[in-house]
Amino acid sequence: xxxxxxxxxxxxxxxxxxxxxxxxxxxxxxxxxxxxxxxxxxxxxxxxxxxxxxxxxxxxxxxxxxxxxxxxxxxxxxxxxxxxxxxxxxxxxxxxxxxxxxxxxxxxxxxxxxxxxxxxxxxxxxxxxxxxxxxxxxxxxxxxxxxxxxxxxxxxxxxxxxxxxxxxxxxxxxxxxxxxxxxxxxxxxxxxxxxxxxxxxxxxxxxxxxxxxxxxxxxxxxxxxxxxxxxxxxxxxxxxxxxxxxxxxxxxxxxxxxxxxxxxxxxxxxxxxxxxxxxxxxxxxxxxxxxxxxxxxxxxxxxxxxxxxxxxxxxxxxxxxxxxxxxxxxxxxxxxxxxxxxxxxxxxxxxxxxxxxxxxxxxxxxxxxxxxxxxxxxxxxxxxxx
Ligand code: EMZ
Numbered sequence: 001x002x003x004x005x006x007x008x009x010x011x012x013x014x015x016x017x018x019x020x021x022x023x024x025x026x027x028x029x030x031x032x033x034x035x036x037x038x039x040x041x042x043x044x045x046x047x048x049x050x051x052x053x054x055x056x057x058x059x060x061x062x063x064x065x066x067x068x069x070x071x072x073x074x075x076x077x078x079x080x081x082x083x084x085x086x087x088x089x090x091x092x093x094x095x096x097x098x099x100x101x102x103x104x105x106x107x108x109x110x111x112x113x114x115x116x117x118x119x120x121x122x123x124x125x126x127x128x129x130x131x132x133x134x135x136x137x138x139x140x141x142x143x144x145x146x147x148x149x150x151x152x153x154x155x156x157x158x159x160x161x162x163x164x165x166x167x168x169x170x171x172x173x174x175x176x177x178x179x180x181x182x183x184x185x186x187x188x189x190x191x192x193x194x195x196x197x198x199x200x201x202x203x204x205x206x207x208x209x210x211x212x213x214x215x216x217x218x219x220x221x222x223x224x225x226x227x228x229x230x231x232x233x234x235x236x237x238x239x240x241x242x243x244x245x246x247x248x249x250x251x252x253x254x255x256x257x258x259x260x261x262x263x264x265x266x267x268x269x270x271x272x273x274x275x276x277x278x279x280x281x282x283x284x285x286x287x288x289x290x291x292x293x294x295x296x297x298x299x300x301x302x303x304x305x306x307x308x309x310x311x312x313x314x315x316x317x318x319x320x321x322x323x324x325x326x327x328x329x330x331x332x333x334x335x336x337x338x339x340x341x342x343x344x345x346x347x348x349x350x351x352x353x354x355x356x357x358x359x360x361x362x363x364x365x366x367x368x369x370x371x372x373x374x375x376x377x378x379x380x381x382x383x384x385x386x
Contacts, residue, residue: 003357003379004235006265008310009370010298018282020295022368024061029272029291031367032281033298035305035322041273041281041294042326048273048292050329051077058272060293066158066170072213074221078328083201085332088214091192092139092332095339100138107134107144108343112351112383120358120382124375128230129155131340132223139218139336140192149176156224177215181208192218222333228267228363228375229337230344236261236312237348238355238381243314248349257314258341263321264312266297269365269372271325296322297372356382 001007013020014033022029032038041048055070056063070076073084094100111131115121133147157173160166184193185208196211237244247257270293277288286292300321301309324331331337360379365372 002239003360004232004239006232006373008298008301009367009372010295010301013369014298014302017284019284020298020367020369022060022370024291025065027057027062027291029060029293030281030284030286031270031293031295031298033295033302034282035299035302035320037282038294038296038299038322039326041292042322042329045077045328047276047279049077049276050075050273051080052274054274057274057291060270060272060291061164062272063158063165066165066167067216069174069209069216070213071217071221072210073332074217074329075213080202081328084210084214087196087199087201088332091195093335094141095139095336101339101343103138104135104339104343105347107131107138108340108347109351110134112344112347115381115383116351116385118383120380123231123234123379123381124155124227124377127234127381128227131230131344132226135226135336135340136219136222139222139333141195142191150219155227157220159224173216173219174212177212177219178208180215181211218333221331222336225267226333226337226340229262229265229341231375231379232265232267233261233341233344234355234381235357235360235376235379237352238357240312241354243312244348244352244354246314247345251346251349253315254342254345256316256319258338258345259319259321260312260314260316261341262323262337263300263306263316263319265375266300266321266323267374268323268325269297269367269374270295271329294322294326296325297374351386353384353386355384358382 010033018034018037020031020033032041050058054064056067073081076084111127115127129151133150137144137147158165158170160169180193184197188194196206196214199206272291272293275286275288275290275292279286281292300323303309324334358380361377362373363375363377365374
């Protein structure tokens with residue numbers, strides 16, 4: 001098996017009963033696995049809630065013990081959700097602008113050039129984390145230099161090497177965002193903090209706590225997900241030089257290839273919801289106040305929807321993947337993520353002849369019944385110039 005392979009641990013359960021079960025910090029989760037069921041649950045926000053009293057509970061592993069700030073719009077249900085989303089959507093679509101893309105290209109060129117100069121490097125810390133942090137300065141519209149601090153935080157803002165949920169680490173992020181909000185109040189500019197502080201939602205000025213909620217989501221939600229997508233891309237093209245050559249020869253399949261890689265990688269395994277009334281999923285009873293999850297990674301390998309689901313088919317024609325979620329809460333950062341992938345793959349085709357995996361440590365999520373490889377903790381790769 002190639003080092004870049006991400007296998008499907010959910011097949012048997014998905015094709016059998018359609019769901020799995022895991023115990024997350026004594027708050028069990030019924031994991032919905034099939035594509036159709038996942039979409040149905042994501043659509044039904046009345047029965048499967050994102051908001052609710054306990055902030056952080058829809059994330060798996062649950063963040064109730066490390067977070068008090070509600071992430072916005074992610075932990076708000078309709079109809080309130082719409083007001084926030086309408087405000088945020090245009091800002092998060094800025095990656096479609098030419099000037100944004102030009103700056104993103106500079107950033108990614110820089111990271112790839114550094115890799116080529118070094119010859120070989122550890123991709124998670126020295127490539128993907130840098131790329132993600134530097135690109136985030138564009139999304140927030142703040143100076144590039146700020147990324148140095150974020151890089152020093154390491155790959156996950158809530159997880160450290162030996163603790164899945166590290167409250168001390170989380171506090172670094174919360175204190176930082178509080179301080180940035182105060183700075184923006186004292187000295188407003190054209191960054192995301194200032195823009196939100198000056199905005200109204202539902203006829204009222206955004207509060208500091210609401211602005212913090214948007215920023216915590218932007219920092220946390222787009223961090224390990226983007227890092228996994230970038231690292232997995234490097235590993236995939238290192239293992240499949242003919243695919244890199246194909247993208248060089250057929251740039252017209254670029255967008256299709258990106259969707260397919262994102263489907264295959266599914267950087268976010270699952271997202272939870274809180275059940276509001278006694279009901280059923282996959283003919284299995286679930287109680288009010290319990291949790292379900294929509295397992296995007298399992299749905300994206302559903303053979304009823306994706307032929308050869310375990311293969312990367314770069315020109316896959318129909319690809320209704322749910323790697324960015326589905327319905328009301330589909331990923332706010334998806335435009336930014338897609339542009340990162342596009343510029344990254346284009347730059348690789350222009351500058352890199354081949355890559356070689358020298359060694360790696362896989363990042364395996366422990367989901368009780370299932371173990372899922374989501375990427376790498378570390379991966380040493382040699383880059384060869386074109
Ligand atoms: C939350 C989540 C959002 C959560 C789209 O995903 O990502 C996780 O990595 C964070 O820990 O807080 O933002």
